[in-house]
Amino acid sequence: MQTIEEILRTKKIKVTPQRMAVYTILKESKEHPNVEMIYQKLKPNYPAMSLATVYKTVDVLKTVGLVQELNVGEGGLRYDGWTDPHSHTYCEKCNKVGDIENIPQDFVQNEKLFQKVKAETGLEVSTAQLYFYGICADCRAQMN
Amino acid sequence: MQTIEEILRTKKIKVTPQRMAVYTILKESKEHPNVEMIYQKLKPNYPAMSLATVYKTVDVLKTVGLVQELNVGEGGLRYDGWTDPHSHTYCEKCNKVGDIENIPQDFVQNEKLFQKVKAETGLEVSTAQLYFYGICADCRAQMN
DNA sequence: ATTTCTGCAAATGCTTTGCATTGCA
DNA sequence: TGCAATGCAAAGCATTTGCAGAAAT
Numbered sequence: 001m002q003t004i005e006e007i008l009r010t011k012k013i014k015v016t017p018q019r020m021a022v023y024t025i026l027k028e029s030k031e032h033p034n035v036e037m038i039y040q041k042l043k044p045n046y047p048a049m050s051l052a053t054v055y056k057t058v059d060v061l062k063t064v065g066l067v068q069e070l071n072v073g074e075g076g077l078r079y080d081g082w083t084d085p086h087s088h089t090y091c092e093k094c095n096k097v098g099d100i101e102n103i104p105q106d107f108v109q110n111e112k113l114f115q116k117v118k119a120e121t122g123l124e125v126s127t128a129q130l131y132f133y134g135i136c137a138d139c140r141a142q143m144n
Numbered sequence: 145m146q147t148i149e150e151i152l153r154t155k156k157i158k159v160t161p162q163r164m165a166v167y168t169i170l171k172e173s174k175e176h177p178n179v180e181m182i183y184q185k186l187k188p189n190y191p192a193m194s195l196a197t198v199y200k201t202v203d204v205l206k207t208v209g210l211v212q213e214l215n216v217g218e219g220g221l222r223y224d225g226w227t228d229p230h231s232h233t234y235c236e237k238c239n240k241v242g243d244i245e246n247i248p249q250d251f252v253q254n255e256k257l258f259q260k261v262k263a264e265t266g267l268e269v270s271t272a273q274l275y276f277y278g279i280c281a282d283c284r285a286q287m288n
Numbered sequence: 289a290t291t292t293c294t295g296c297a298a299a300t301g302c303t304t305t306g307c308a309t310t311g312c313a
Numbered sequence: 314t315g316c317a318a319t320g321c322a323a324a325g326c327a328t329t330t331g332c333a334g335a336a337a338t
Binding site for chain 2: 113116124
């Protein structure tokens with residue numbers, strides 16, 4: 001098991017406390033935070049950290065493939081430190097983003113389907129994203 | 145076959161030239177324009193039209209269910225006048241958005257799968273979106 | 289020692305808002 | 314006529330940029 005520091009070093013980017021902190025948050029949290037949420041989480045431990053640095057850092061991490069960027073809906077881009085292909089849920093009421101561990105990604109993330117898409121549209125597919133939109137259990141409970 | 149005017153009337157919203165124009169563009173174009181692109185297309189025929197009106201109009205059309213909003217990546221939200229569930233392609237190089245007519249939506253847009261998702265995550269699913277990311281044929285051709 | 293990153297502040301750019309005017313019903 | 318939509322300009326936010334100082338290799 002590699003440490004965060006080793007992972008960053010492997011990607012050949014400079015290891016800084018800010019990068020370790022952002023990446024740690026994305027690895028450990030399951031809430032798919034946006035930049036502002038990451039910034040708020042960091043503030044207690046890194047009061048000097050700038051929002052601009054968070055923007056720059058998620059961009060670097062995305063570029064080297066350590067995080068994936070999700071386009072869900074309101075509230076800006078979300079970031080996920082779990083980079084294996086998997087589907088996501090999105091609650092249209094509270095904007096919560098969740099992972100789907102087991103079900104459907106293998107349906108859509110496979111070479112055969114990618115070939116079919118290429119045959120129909122010409123797109124050389126590199127990845128697929130599947131999002132389920134709806135209302136989460138918590139929000140449904142609150143609606144009564 | 146209903147006219148654009150009749151369709152708007154059915155949705156119980158006021159029929160204005162601007163709304164007809166925006167909706168017509170979204171019905172007729174296959175390029176999934178963003179607000180700015182819609183505005184540029186309208187300019188020749190509606191030189192007085194304001195960008196703010198385009199924003200307001202796509203919002204109304206979305207609310208009444210005449211268009212769907214897509215979150216692809218760069219370049220802001222995209223709009224699609226074809227509201228049947230279908231998957232989309234996105235070219236990471238030129239930002240082009242395309243439809244997939246035949247292939248995969250039935251895989252992901254069905255009650256059985258929605259129930260599975262609900263069982264795993266608690267999300268009461270209303271709709272699913274499947275996006276394929278990659279490089280389109282035109283951009284691949286240009287890369288040689 | 290060199291290169292790259294950080295933090296700040298300013299700038300950018302997309303989207304929304306407020307309000308007077310216009311236009312639909 | 315009454316209410317809603319438009320167009321304009323201003324305001325609001327999220328994100329990016331430039332740069333001097335700080336930190337990593």
